[in-house]
Amino acid sequence: MRRYAVFGSPIAHSLSPFIHAAFARQTGIALEYVAIEAGHGDFAEKLAASGVDGANVTLPLKEDAFALCRSTSARAQRAGAVNTLLHEGDGWRGDNTDGLGLVRDLTERHGLDLRDRRVLLLGAGGAARGVAPALLDAGIHSLYIANRTAERADALADALGDPARVHPRGWDALSDLGEFDLLVNATAATRTGALPVLPMALVAPRSVAVDLNYGASAVAFLAWARAAGCAQALDGLGMLVEQAAESFSLWHGVRPETDAVYAALRARVETSPAAGD
Template identity: 70%
Template sequence: MSSHRYAVFGHPVAHSLSPRIHAAFAQQAGIALEYTAIDAAPHDFVAALDRFADDGGAGANVTLPLKEAAFAICAQTTDRARRAGAVNTLTRNDGQWHGDNTDGAGLVRDLTGRHGLDLRARRALLLGAGGAARGVAPALLDAGISELIIVNRTAERADALADALGEPDRAHSRYWRDLGDLGDFSLIVNATSASRQDQGAFTLPFHLATPRTLAVDLNYGEAAIPFLAWARAAGCHDAVDGLGMLVEQAAEAFEHWHGVRPDTDPVYAALRDRDKVLVTAD
């Protein structure tokens, strides 16, 4: 029985690029690594995680729709996971799961490092309040945005996220129906699953954007097409999908587990070149 098994849990998860990314990182570092994708519906997640641990599971990534459930089962969590109320990285320590959230760090590293974008003083709109939104919201505030408006179709979830962030002067929740009355934003982040469920047009008021706006979709590939098409039609200055964030958040987890910081640029370039059409977001 191996003591060095790793996996990504999600539902669905067959599409996940995480096994390919971690295999590339392991090859760089000269580490023998077993990393697989495990499909676990929300009602079976805890049992599936227990089976994984019993079989030598040392760490796991967690993707949609399990990030908040992962937070709930952790014996210990990092500060950034607690601020998010969601976990995307699990580590087995002394028979217990310890949780972290590397999504926000991955997003900021991709935007500021790879794309050379400055997030400071931007007025930001966050679409969605689920596990993906929770992962990035604290990091956006830490990166120096001036204001964060959270809009979700279920208003109570937006309210809960705004309250959890603990910055009432900068983080606010609004109703989806208010989108036409919120003014414009220099950063718009799509953290919803709407594009995955409906591959049609992504409908938002164009006046939310200006020629200075950075539009970011946490999805990548086909799932990001509708929102990025809206961003281009709205005249946004920059439109970025979530592939770089995916690679960077994986690097954070890999370094935590193995003590080695991988070089993300060749992995990102290979995925961008090899997979012109990817499937969805982790």
């Protein structure tokens, strides 16, 4: 039986083992999938000791995982972050399925047309790096990256290599940016219940807000989005399922169906909204 894991911190409430167990039953593939707590200081050691054939990586380790890889996919290179590891010889190949998972959820599950949309991305860490390339590939008009450390926003913009569409900004510039069609929260701050101050002028009547977190971690941002008048306020649960399906496909060569798994997770999170991946 092949063995897989998700690494991150905190990881106790991760839904990834539930998701991959459901995918395994659906496809008839025998596997073991566990959650392993790891931080910056011990991730490499725990990964090496785990004996896994592949792994998912969540906060705060996506950039650490990128640095560990012997080779990386083109989309991981653009992101500078990895959320999926595949054993390759005696090393690791890294990929990033976060962005594709987000775009699939927004376009296929929620019916959004991302073409020519003005998008605000809050945050410039591993989560933001994972989704930014896919948003650009989906045909958005422009991507504004706002981060409390402006240098990190600049670094992500440079990595994306699309100066005509990508505009890094410091957090203090938010009030001057106008309205956005899509607002994406990729910060980790809301995991501790601390929502940075956001001007409501960012929101237009038809704006859509999405938090890459789900459960308790998404409550503060989604409450702000509703209060500001967003037409839709979405959490990251659908993205979690879709990116997991892409990882599963990379490991096993078959992409599972996601709708039933998403429905089961939605019911589970509404019953017990603890923070997870």
